[in-house]
Amino acid sequence: MVDIEFDHMIHYIDGLEHFEFPGKYLEIQKGGRHENLGTFNRLVHINLSYIELLDIFDQGKMKHQSKTQEGKYSFATSIIQNGYKQGFKKICFRTHDIYKLKEDFLARGLEVVGPVKMTRQNKKGHEIHWQLLYVNDHQFDVMMPFFIQWDKSDEDREADLRDTFQTHLDIDMIEFHSHQRQTMTENWQKWFDMDIVEKSNKYTILESPAKKVKFKIVEGKDDRIEGIHFIDQTIQAPILIRTRGASYHFKPEER
Structure with a gap:
């Protein structure tokens, strides 16, 4: 591993x-x-x-x-x-x-x-x-x-x-878009010992051995790192902020 x-x-x-x-x-x-x-x-x-x-x-x-x-x-x-x-x-x-x-x-x-x-x-x-x-x-x-x-x-x-940690936040997931989702998924499983935790006909979610952050690979026309997803203890509803070519997703903590 x-x-x-x-x-x-x-x-x-x-x-x-x-x-x-x-x-x-x-x-x-x-x-x-x-x-x-x-x-x-x-x-x-x-x-x-x-x-x-x-x-x-x-x-x-x-x-x-x-x-x-x-x-x-x-x-x-x-x-x-x-x-x-x-x-x-x-x-x-x-x-x-x-x-x-x-x-x-x-x-x-x-x-x-x-x-x-x-x-x-x-x-x-x-x-x-x-x-x-x-x-x-x-x-x-x-x-x-x-x-x-x-x-x-x-x-x-x-x-x-x-002292710099933002303790009300946790990084939940990193989102990729790939024109070869299946190949990328298989390679990350083989090379990095990642496990599939969720799958649909449009995306695959992987988890690394550390099991702290997930990695979502979405079927797309090009290859890019699309966004980062946080769990935010201070909000009541999801928030999406798009800035400087990147997506930042905030979702409330499940209670």
């Missing part, structure tokens, strides 16, 4: 410095800069899982990064290939042993790049370190997740970040 659980997703926003989430349903924290990538971010922490809002400060650096071996599979390439269209670009799964995960993927016939060591400065000027692993799948490069191992343990990261 592969050791993965949902970590974060990347939402590319042009003009991030001036962006506020509509209705302030989500609190946005300061992030930092990826100097080598030419990008910077702001963060929406739910718990240890979060949304990374991302923009570009140096397009030349990002284009250069997209031409490297690891950059071919990164969010930088996704943004460029999509014509700098705003919206969700990538999702990331967290693991606790990225080298073991690499061996698991190789044994399942996948091509991998990494682990790649990364760093950035946070809002306090401290360096944050992590490693990334990329998987090559030419059919679904747009939809393929990447994988992260943080330098700190989950317990230490939770202690550092707890």
Whole structure:
């Protein structure tokens, strides 16, 4: 069983410095800069899982990064290939042993790049370190997740970040649209040990081994990450907010 659980997703926003989430349903924290990538971010922490809002400060650096071996599979390439269209670009799964995960993927016939060591400065000027692993799948490069191992343990990261958590929210589901739903479903079952928890003639819902976040694959004409679904303890009726090319769904807690 592969050791993965949902970590974060990347939402590319042009003009991030001036962006506020509509209705302030989500609190946005300061992030930092990826100097080598030419990008910077702001963060929406739910718990240890979060949304990374991302923009570009140096397009030349990002284009250069997209031409490297690891950059071919990164969010930088996704943004460029999509014509700098705003919206969700990538999702990331967290693991606790990225080298073991690499061996698991190789044994399942996948091509991998990494682990790649990364760093950035946070809002306090401290360096944050992590490693990334990329998987090559030419059919679904747009939809393929990447994988992260943080330098700190989950317990230490939770202690550092707890004050930013939005405890009235839980991430319930990530929604994809795919023109090859069946193939994508079978691959995610085979590669990532996901189970089908619901299925219709138009969509399939999968659950990862961690069983914390579900993944809905909807039959569509193109391949994209459509939206994120939250359970919100403070609302009485569902809310849909569409902003900067991405859908944010909020539904009340079941009572």
